[in-house]
Amino acid sequence: MTVETTAPAESGTVSPNPCVRMTGSGEPEQHIVAGGTDRPTAGRGQVVVEVEAAGVSYAEVQMLQHLHPFPPAFPFVPGYDLVGRITETGSGVTGFRVGDRVAAMPRQGAWQKYAAVPAKGLASVPEGMDAAVAVSLVTNGVTAYQMLHRLARSQPGDTVLVHGASGGVGTLVTQLAVHHGVRVIGTASPAKHAAVRALGAEPLDYRAPALVDAVRELAPNGVQAVFDHVGGSGLDDSWAMLADDGTLVSFDSSVAGYLPGQWFRPHVPALRRTVVRFFARLVRLTRRRQTMYYVKPGPDFHTDLAALYRLVDEGVLQPRIAGRHALDGAAGAVRALLEGSTLGKHVLIP
Ligand SMILES: NC(=O)c1ccc[n+]([C@@H]2O[C@H](COP(=O)([O-])OP(=O)(O)OC[C@H]3O[C@@H](n4cnc5c(N)ncnc54)[C@H](OP(=O)(O)O)[C@@H]3O)[C@@H](O)[C@H]2O)c1
Known part of the structure; x- marks a missing residue:
């Protein structure tokens, strides 16, 4: 079943960088909270990406239960992987430019509108590919x-x-x-x-x-x-x-x-x-x-992700998208994974 959730009508001021935070260990509805933060700038070796789609993964279920290896301290912005467009490059970045469409696997921090990520872990994403499909293949x-x-x-x-x-x-x-x-x-x-x-x-x-x-x-x-x-x-x-x-x-x-x-x-x-x-x-x-096995954005990451995108293009791979959610639908998406009630990938569209 495909689930669509939408953001409620805006009230008050809009954050420069809408995001989701995980505030503690427990129930998703209590500890996965939509809010806002400052828009990041690109440090040395980093780029800022305007996120088109971010994956919801089992890692977030484990982080919520404080059962993920090397768990981050609460509160933090979760989000293992993302697809989006570069809006800023920091000093020392080569091979990528503003406007490029990229995928990244920062392991946390993808559940926001703008994310600063290391340039060395980026891979290219074909223009025209559905962002949800593209992100479903990253991790x-x-x-x-x-x-x-x-x-x-x-x-x-x-x-x-x-x-x-x-x-x-x-x-x-x-x-x-x-x-x-x-x-x-x-x-x-x-x-x-x-x-x-x-x-x-x-x-x-x-x-x-x-x-x-x-x-x-x-x-x-x-x-x-x-x-x-x-x-x-x-x-x-x-x-x-x-x-x-x-x-x-x-x-x-x-x-x-x-x-x-x-x-x-x-x-x-x-x-x-x-x-x-x-x-x-x-x-x-x-x-x-x-x-x-533990997935890493190492040298083979780019080659293998490119191979996967070719297989999608050829119609061989058909990743299944279980739900596309606004940021305030993150708790519901994690709940669905926790209960094992869906088939396919839940994706946030900030
Ligand atoms: N090492 C890495 O780099 C890496 C990378 C990505 C993911 N992972 C891990 O891989 C696992 C799967 O991730 P996912 O995104 O595919 O999660 P998912 O979509 O929630 O799928 C979990 C799967 O596990 C099945 N399952 C539940 N209980 C089981 C059992 N007792 N024995 C065998 N299968 C069982 C479920 O079957 P039903 O739904 O039919 O019950 C479902 O197919 C997670 O533990 C995740 O953390 C590891």
Whole structure:
């Protein structure tokens, strides 16, 4: 379902820089607040971008619960990624000019009309591409692309298991893999199995009591890769699904049951297993591999985002936009992610 929310009629003065703040840990309606701030200027190596669209991501859900790695101190302006046009360049900026259309992944600060971001993390965005579609690929798309092609190095004919194939990242991994000739088994809640099937994957319920057996029934020799954002002891199930030379990509530890503030603890089981399995492989006890992934606006970011935009242009990738919201709709968008009630990407249009 596509949701549209609009800003209320203006009252009083208009801020030079409308924004959203996260003020504390708790309910989105209480702690995600629309307001205003000063318009930033570009420091050395920075540009100011007039934001056309900013992504709402699971990272903000985790920040609200104080469960995101290295959580920022409250209050702050959240917003992991954005697409917009440069209005000012600071000293030392090369390669980009005022008027250029760009994408950036500042990790916080995207939920405002004007954002100052480092120029070295910018990527170009094609003119004419829907800003919501363009921003939906910045974090989730690059994550999906790099995990599939750079970490798992999936090949046509492989079979892979995508956990959360109904989610923002999972739908993109699935579409990219299917396009690449890879067979996908995708886990999701039963209500979303039809949508997962429509992407070309074979759905399974992630709550199924014998999930490993169900995967082994579909792929008796195991799968060449598992993409796992659940973490915890679930990583042992994912490991058991792998073919002898398969790769387990752990890209988050969103295991339930941790308390606000325990932002490091959920990752300990994943870190421990990654280290143990690294040495097991080193001494040839196994040919399987476990690796951890964290998206960065590094050198491959530009190349991979450009590749994703080409795939959109060619009609291969069709990112799904779950909702376009004004800034005062941010709390509702985070609520939707928190409850897992939507399919696709929620986007703020400042
Ligand atoms: N490492 C990185 O660089 C990186 C980058 C981007 C995102 N992430 C992480 O990736 C995860 C997914 O992000 P997203 O934007 O795709 O979130 P999302 O759109 O909210 O999707 C979450 C997905 O997880 C599924 N899910 C829920 N409980 C599950 C379980 N017990 N087992 C397996 N799947 C389950 C959901 O399925 P249903 O909706 O069908 O219930 C849904 O498909 C988040 O933890 C996020 O922080 C990491």
